Amino acid sequence: GESVGLHLPTLSVQEGDNSIINCAYSNSASDYFIWYKQESGKGPQFIIDIRSNMDKRQGQRVTVLLNKTVKHLSLQIAATQPGDSAVYFCAEVDAGNMLTFGGGTRLMVKP
Amino acid sequence: IAGITQAPTSQILAAGRRMTLRCTQDMRHNAMYWYRQDLGLGLRLIHYSNTAGTTGKGEVPDGYSVSRANTDDFPLTLASAVPSQTSVYFCASSPDRTDTQYFGPGTRLTVL
Numbered sequence: 001g002e003s004v005g006l007h008l009p010t011l012s013v014q015e016g017d018n019s020i021i022n023c024a025y026s027n028s029a030s031d032y033f034i035w036y037k038q039e040s041g042k043g044p045q046f047i048i049d050i051r052s053n054m055d056k057r058q059g060q061r062v063t064v065l066l067n068k069t070v071k072h073l074s075l076q077i078a079a080t081q082p083g084d085s086a087v088y089f090c091a092e093v094d095a096g097n098m099l100t101f102g103g104g105t106r107l108m109v110k111p
Numbered sequence: 112i113a114g115i116t117q118a119p120t121s122q123i124l125a126a127g128r129r130m131t132l133r134c135t136q137d138m139r140h141n142a143m144y145w146y147r148q149d150l151g152l153g154l155r156l157i158h159y160s161n162t163a164g165t166t167g168k169g170e171v172p173d174g175y176s177v178s179r180a181n182t183d184d185f186p187l188t189l190a191s192a193v194p195s196q197t198s199v200y201f202c203a204s205s206p207d208r209t210d211t212q213y214f215g216p217g218t219r220l221t222v223l
Binding site: 044 | 154156208216
């Protein structure tokens, strides 16, 4: 069936560097994508979303890029901080608002 | 109450016992959801409710039931728990079915 997946299970970056977390999706009919951050022992926290009619959206220190041609989604975090350490999930939303989550990427920030 | 709350925070349960996980939101969101999160499998939808009085099945509904008697509460019941239901359970809500979902803190359930 359709699925959403991530390229890298673990990403380790130096504090202050930029981070890029990638996600591949296979359902070309999805028109909405979300990035969630999950810290240890907590529920997923909404970071940023993007509609399929956009290719870029920026938030505070985060940018999401969508490449529909290759079905690829990325989350860029500028000036990564220790508080950014968490597991990041991309989620694909279908027409019925059903989320399909990827397996997650763990971001580790080294001081 | 602010946002979504879940209870209990964690629970150890004997197989065969009945258990209800509670979820309450005070944001007047119409839609609510239950997910389970297992290592290596991500989050999977169990049941959902688009509005009070209606419910639907998600990806992994077997062994679980839900009810939505009012807008704020969306309890998840395991009628007869089995060890494979050991997981972390997250409740979520969204203003309407097409809006972004917001998650509660989770319930860690262990079935022995």
